[in-house]
Amino acid sequence: MGAGDAFVEPVWERFPLITSNSYARRWIQSCASLGLAKNTVAAYMYAMEGFLSFARERSLDLRSTSQEAIAQYVGELRTQPRRLGASATRIDSGGLLSNATLQQRLTAVRLFFEFLVDEGLVRNNPVSRGRNTSSSRSGARSEQSLVQRFHKLPWIPTEEQWTALLAVVRDESRRNRCMLALAYDAALRREELCELRSSDLDPAHRLLRIRAETTKGRRERVVPYSDTSGQLLRDYLVQRRGLAKDRQALFLSESPRNQGAPITLWTWSKVIRSIALRANAPSFSTHTLRHLCLTDLARSGWQLHEIAKFAGHQSLETTRRSVDRGHRQASH
Missing domain, CATH: 1.10.150.130 (Tyrosine recombinase, N-terminal domain)
Known part of the structure; x- marks a missing residue:
């Protein structure tokens, strides 16, 4: 270990x-x-x-x-x-x-x-x-193979769906808006996002440390986030001071029953599901923003191996599948 x-x-x-x-x-x-x-x-x-x-x-x-x-x-x-x-x-x-x-x-x-x-x-x-x-x-x-393997292309929202999602997100809490922004900026998996700690932040350089034990490939990486996410993070941290029972976990529960406890994967999944239904975009999931980020990096000219390193992928084929849907959608 x-x-x-x-x-x-x-x-x-x-x-x-x-x-x-x-x-x-x-x-x-x-x-x-x-x-x-x-x-x-x-x-x-x-x-x-x-x-x-x-x-x-x-x-x-x-x-x-x-x-x-x-x-x-x-x-x-x-x-x-x-x-x-x-x-x-x-x-x-x-x-x-x-x-x-x-x-x-x-x-x-x-x-x-x-x-x-x-x-x-x-x-x-x-x-x-x-x-x-x-x-x-x-x-x-x-x-x-005993069971034929199928690889489904990731779902990417259309412009209309994305506009609807953003309209719903505007009414979300500071915590949720901050989490959504970081999930996109840093292409974070659900576990990587929910298990962030305050000590993983480097606000001076706008960097996040994604600890090895929270990743799928068990490899640590350091990723940047945008100035917009930085502002959302600062706003959330002000609110977090009134919740902070847990000093390590960055994102805390806002539920009256578990207020101040670290947010769970299940809670975050329910938040995303609620947003998806209200925006009439049922395919929107905790993984969508990660795929969207990687697709946008490919569209902006990043090489496949650069995207793979940023995402923490061990296989270039995984990265290729992640961005392929975006390329196809952009060509129509």
Whole structure:
């Protein structure tokens, strides 16, 4: 783990099947000990709890799980309904698990069996990265994923949608306007924004330190913000003095019930959802401003590798997908 990382003990009582399975518990424990992000560990636990439920229903022995059993598991995943709230509007997967969720569930199971192989508990991993298929023309063999991967282009608001969003944002609190401005200026992910600390600010040079433990790639970066965001930040800090129960967290809850506590990811998601619905732009999300910033950087002439470094991307392909939608939209 890095110097800034802290070990987070998994919440075992929420996952009884993992807790009662020594292999699964040891694997999750190793993931946490290696310093994986707590959201990643939580996602792996949800995936493993589901797989263990599948295995229990079919009386499967994990040590002798076959590829056929994994195929049955994938088939069952494809029929599982998505758990969405009553106000959900996404219909891309027809009410079933999204492609990204399928990939995530299968990845967790594959990594678990890799752990069992490394520990000498099983000989082969039944969840291969792909399955061999032959070409009808050349006879050559290639890898085809068990679940075909789809990459959705990020949503970028039109001029009309952006105008509507700005009109709604004008009536938001100082905190929310400041957070929205910084999310755009610094292309921040939700976790990076909500977990900013006062000590991460460098107001003299208008810079933000994004700590490694809050990032997806576990790499620290320093990013600038605009003079407009600086003014919003100064206004918010004046208000924050009356809320500051927590001296470390930059953005604090304004709710009477949790006033002064660090803002949660869930609270910020609800703020964004409320803005999206009032602006009649339901696709607006906590990630939209990050994509919009990266798109604008590409439009202004930044090179792909420069944008990748600014965004904290480990892969240029990720950066390319982030800005591709903006290029297509600008060409119409």
